[in-house]
Amino acid sequence: xxxxxxxxxFLLLAGIAVIIIALTLVTPLxxxxxxxxxxxxxxxxxxxxxxxxxxxxxxxxTQRTLWLIFGVAILLRAYVLAFEPLLSSDIYRYVWDGRVQxxxxxxxxxxxxxxxxxxxxxxxxxxHINRAQTAVTIYPPVAQFFFLIVTRLGDGVxxxxxxxxxxxAVTVTTIMLMLWRINRPITRVIAYxxxxxxxxxxxxxGHVDALMVALMLVGLWIALTGHALRGAVLVAFSMLxxxxxxxxxxxxxxxxxxxxxxxxxxxxxxxxxxYLSVGWDVLGFLTKGYLTEEGIGAGNDLWLLSLWRQVVGExxxxxxxxxxxxxxxxMVKASSVASSYxxxxxxxxxxxxxxxxxxxxxxxxxxxxxxxxxxxxxxxxGSAPTWVVSIGALxxxxxxxxxxxxxxxxxxxxxxxxxxxxxxxxxxxxxxxRAAADIGSxx
Numbered sequence: 556x557x558x559x560x561x562x563x564x565f566l567l568l569a570g571i572a573v574i575i576i577a578l579t580l581v582t583p584l585x586x587x588x589x590x591x592x593x594x595x596x597x598x599x600x601x602x603x604x605x606x607x608x609x610x611x612x613x614x615x616x617t618q619r620t621l622w623l624i625f626g627v628a629i630l631l632r633a634y635v636l637a638f639e640p641l642l643s644s645d646i647y648r649y650v651w652d653g654r655v656q657x658x659x660x661x662x663x664x665x666x667x668x669x670x671x672x673x674x675x676x677x678x679x680x681x682x683h684i685n686r687a688q689t690a691v692t693i694y695p696p697v698a699q700f701f702f703l704i705v706t707r708l709g710d711g712v713x714x715x716x717x718x719x720x721x722x723x724a725v726t727v728t729t730i731m732l733m734l735w736r737i738n739r740p741i742t743r744v745i746a747y748x749x750x751x752x753x754x755x756x757x758x759x760x761g762h763v764d765a766l767m768v769a770l771m772l773v774g775l776w777i778a779l780t781g782h783a784l785r786g787a788v789l790v791a792f793s794m795l796x797x798x799x800x801x802x803x804x805x806x807x808x809x810x811x812x813x814x815x816x817x818x819x820x821x822x823x824x825x826x827x828x829x830y831l832s833v834g835w836d837v838l839g840f841l842t843k844g845y846l847t848e849e850g851i852g853a854g855n856d857l858w859l860l861s862l863w864r865q866v867v868g869e870x871x872x873x874x875x876x877x878x879x880x881x882x883x884x885x886m887v888k889a890s891s892v893a894s895s896y897x898x899x900x901x902x903x904x905x906x907x908x909x910x911x912x913x914x915x916x917x918x919x920x921x922x923x924x925x926x927x928x929x930x931x932x933x934x935x936x937g938s939a940p941t942w943v944v945s946i947g948a949l950x951x952x953x954x955x956x957x958x959x960x961x962x963x964x965x966x967x968x969x970x971x972x973x974x975x976x977x978x979x980x981x982x983x984x985x986x987x988x989r990a991a992a993d994i995g996s997x998x
Contacts, residue, residue: 564615565623571608572627575601575749579631582755583638591953592961594641598751602946605749609937612742620742628748632758636716642952643924646712646761647683652692652699653706654680662692662699663833679711693839696826697770697795698763716761722769723757729772730934736779737901737935746934752923752945753930762924767796771803772931775907778807779900787815791822800928802914805889806907851918858919858967881917888913908932912940916971921963923948940977947973 578601586594612620640646652662654675665671667687681687692699705718727744734741747753757765770793778786786807793800808815830837854860854874864873892906911929920926926948932941947970953961 564611565620568608568611568615569623571604572623575604579634583641586641595949595952598755598949599946601751602949605746606942608749609743609746612745613740616740616742624742624745624748631754632720635754635759638759640760643760644683644685646715647680648692649702649715649763650680650706650710650712651684652694653702654710656699656703657706661830661833663830663837663839666691691839695795696830697792701766719757719761719765722765725769726772726931729776730931732776733935743934746937747930750930750933750945752948753927756924756927764797764924764927767793767800768927768931771800783807784815784818787818788822791819795823795826799914799918802885802889802910803907805892805910806903808893810893856919856921858971861964885914905936908936908941912944912974915944916974919967921951923951939981940974943973943977
């Protein structure tokens with residue numbers, strides 16, 4: 556027996572906790588001194604350590620293990636909450652949108668710099684709003700409802716981040732309920748709680764994706780416990796925070812059941828109703844620059860299309876062809892997931908995880924917080940592709956104002972290339988295990 560195997564799992568877990576805490580403590584300070592590359596150099600090892608911690612936590616299924624897991628998670632979040640957002644200014648727009656609505660103004664009507672909103676400006680929020688001169692809000696109605704409610708409790712960044720941590724508490728509770736449902740150790744919640752991606756993108760940057768993830772998971776929980784339509788309503792709410800979660804509906808829909816599509820469409824229509832005074836402008840900045848700004852309209856930041864162009868060059872209409880092909884691939888996968896409705900809860904969660912990973916691959920987001928949608932599945936499924944993508948997403952944390960800039964094509968190739976390799980490895984290992992089982996059964 557090796558020396559490592561003789562050490563109790565709890566002590567090894569505590570040792571990893573000390574290292575993760577140390578890495579987290581120095582991250583803001585080193586980021587401010589050395590920039591985004593130093594941030595990635597510290598957070599990615601923390602993510603790799605979380606993989607090891609998850610394995611140890613499964614072996615150390617005791618009450619004190621849970622105390623350690625939650626104690627460290629709370630400590631880390633309290634610490635990073637003390638710093639201003641390091642990598643994103645999106646949260647200032649959230650507070651602004653809530654403030655605009657509280658004044659009785661449709662948040663889709665004016666850009667923040669419009670003179671009609673001058674009376675709402677201050678020195679704490681307004682100067683930090685990105686695209687203040689050019690873009691009305693991009694955030695859908697459920698996100699707007701959330702901004703309004705939270706800013707009535709407190710008109711500031713800290714209150715907004717605390718509210719998003721409250722959403723995260725819902726996420727963690729639902730993860731634990733699902734782990735219990737699929738007979739996996741509750742201590743696997745460590746895979747989410749110690750993961751650096753939600754730590755920095757929620758507790759520090761305060762991204763509204765925390766609300767999206769919470770609504771998605773609660774909707775899945777309700778649907779998977781026998782109330783599919785109620786669950787679909789919550790998933791629809793989740794889509795109205797960030798729409799790329801829509802493929803999750805395939806995991807709770809029964810083919811040829813027309814009630815669920817009707818319920819989802821009705822939910823979306825009702826949520827948009829309070830904002831329709833601006834007509835089609837209710838779609839916000841999405842139709843007025845976002846797709847172009849993010850390189851999606853031109854196909855520049857769609858990773859698979861960019862690789863294709865490296866081989867055959869750019870051709871007219873290739874973006875449309877890519878979008879159509881990607882939509883067909885997602886539809887085929889979604890149909891496959893929907894057809895497996897009667898499988899176990901664990902297998903359905905794995906299917907949903909796979910569908911979300913495929914969505915991220917095809918859409919190729921530019922920012923790490925878009926990958927928060929899969930972080931709960933590190934605890935629920937623990938697949939190699941999920942770990943690769945959720946940790947690799949930290950490579951997208953670059954800030955363009957630093958001297959040493961890693962080209963986005965390089966970081967995305969590492970991220971999504973790692974995903975493809977992880978899928979290939981997982982498929983190979985599954986095939987080997989089946990072959991070994993067949994040999995064993997034939998003897």
